[in-house]
Amino acid sequence: MSQPLSVRVQAEDFDIALLQEQLLQGEAAEGAVATFTGYVRNNNENRNVHSLELEHYPGMTERSIQQILAQSAQRWPVMAAAVVHRVGKLKPGEQIVWVGVSSSHREAAFAACEFIMDYLKTRAPFWKKELSPEGGQWLDARASDGERARRWEHD
Amino acid sequence: MLRVLFFGRFREELDCAELNLVFSENYTNLQGLQDALIAERGDQWLEVLAQENVIRAVNQEVATQNVALSDGDEIAFFPPVTGG
Numbered sequence: 001m002s003q004p005l006s007v008r009v010q011a012e013d014f015d016i017a018l019l020q021e022q023l024l025q026g027e028a029a030e031g032a033v034a035t036f037t038g039y040v041r042n043n044n045e046n047r048n049v050h051s052l053e054l055e056h057y058p059g060m061t062e063r064s065i066q067q068i069l070a071q072s073a074q075r076w077p078v079m080a081a082a083v084v085h086r087v088g089k090l091k092p093g094e095q096i097v098w099v100g101v102s103s104s105h106r107e108a109a110f111a112a113c114e115f116i117m118d119y120l121k122t123r124a125p126f127w128k129k130e131l132s133p134e135g136g137q138w139l140d141a142r143a144s145d146g147e148r149a150r151r152w153e154h155d
Numbered sequence: 156m157l158r159v160l161f162f163g164r165f166r167e168e169l170d171c172a173e174l175n176l177v178f179s180e181n182y183t184n185l186q187g188l189q190d191a192l193i194a195e196r197g198d199q200w201l202e203v204l205a206q207e208n209v210i211r212a213v214n215q216e217v218a219t220q221n222v223a224l225s226d227g228d229e230i231a232f233f234p235p236v237t238g239g
Contacts (some may be wrong), residue, residue, distance in 0.1 A: 038239055054238065057162055057231060060215035068172065097239050117239060124213075125231075127163030127237025138164040141235035 005069040006082040007062050007072050014084045014098055023080050023100045030079055030102040034109035042092035044139075047132045054096070057125040061085075069120040072101070075115070076108035083116065085126065100128040115152055122149040157182055157224065159192075160234040168203045178226040185211055186221040188230060208235055 004025070008014075016037060024030055040052050065096045069081045086096055099116050103109040128139045159174040166172050174192075176182060181191040192199045196222070203209075211218050212231040224230065 055163055055166075056156045056238070057160070057212075057215075057233070060212060060231070063215055092156065109230060122236065122237040123217075124238050125236050126236065129163075138167075138234070139237045141237055145239075 001079055002057060002109075003073050004080045005066060005073060005080075007065045007069065008084045009058075009061055009065075009087055010084065011086060011088040013023055013086070013095060014057055016095075016098060019082060019084060019100055021100050023082055025080060025102075029104070031104045032106040032109040033100060033102045034106065034113040035098065036101075036102040036113050037095055037105075038097040040090045040092050040094050040096055044080060044130060047130065047137075048110070049092055049130055049132055050110045051092075051131045052090045052096075053129040053131065053136075054085075054090060055127045055129070056085075056087050058063065061125050068116055068123065069092045071119070072112040072116050076112045077103055078112050079103050081112060081116065083120065085124070087126070118145070118149040118152060156227065157188070158178045159188070160229065160231040162231065163207060163237075164234050165203055165209075166230055171198060173200050178224075182224055184221055185213060185218055185230065188224060189232070209233075210235060 020033055023033060042049055057097060065083050072078055072081060079100045084098045099113050101109045101112040122145050130137050130139055156177045157178055161169055170209055182188045189204055193204050210233050213222055216228050
C-alpha cells in the first residue's frame with residue numbers, strides 16, 4: 001500500500017484550505033482529516049520576539065520528514081499525509097508549519113498528526129533564531145519536546 | 156573530496172557553512188574527521204565541536220556512532236533541532 005505522502009519546505013506562506021482539499025483523494029473514502037498549524041508567537045520565555053529566522057538542511061530536511069510520514073503510515077491506517085514547513089524570516093502571527101493527515105476514522109488521523117509533529121520537532125533539521133530588541137539568539141531544543149517524542153517509542 | 160556542512164548556531168560560531176576537504180587518511184571515519192577539524196582549526200572549533208550535544212550526519216542520515224567515511228561523502232555537524 002502506498003499513500004500519498006507530501007513534504008514541502010518553502011519560504012512562501014500557505015493556504016490551509018487548499019492544503020486540506022489537496023489531501024483528499026476525491027473518492028469520498030476519508031472519514032477524518034486532522035490538521036495542525038503552528039504559528040510564530042510574539043513572545044518566548046519573556047522576550048519580545050520581533051521575528052524568527054528559520055534555517056534548514058536542504059535535502060536532509062525533506063528526507064527526514066518523508067521518513068517520519070512513512071513511519072506514521074506504517075503505524076496507523078493513514079490515507080494521505082502532508083507537511084508544509086516554512087523557512088526564512090517570519091514575523092509573529094505568521095504560519096510556520098502545517099501537518100495534515102487523512103484517514104477513515106479520527107483515531108488514526110489524530111494520533112498520526114500528533115506523532116508527525118512530535119517527531120518533526122525533534123528530528124527534522126530546522127533551526128530557529130529569534131530576533132528581539134536584545135539581538136539575535138539561537139533557540140535551544142526543549143527537553144519537553146524530546147519527552148513528547150519519546151512517548152511514541154513505548155506505545 | 157568530503158563535503159562538510161555546518162548549520163544553525165554552529166555555522167555562525169565557526170563562521171563556516173561548508174568545507175570541501177581532500178579525502179585523506181585523517182578522515183577515514185567520522186570521529187577522525189571531527190578530531191582533525193578540532194586539531195587543525197583552533198580553539199573556536201574545539202569549543203563548538205567538542206560539545207556534548209553535537210549532532211552528526213553522514214550522507215543526510217544522523218550517525219549516532221562512529222562510522223567509516225568514503226571519498227565523496229557529505230557530512231554535517233549541527234546543534235539539536237528546533238523547528239516546528
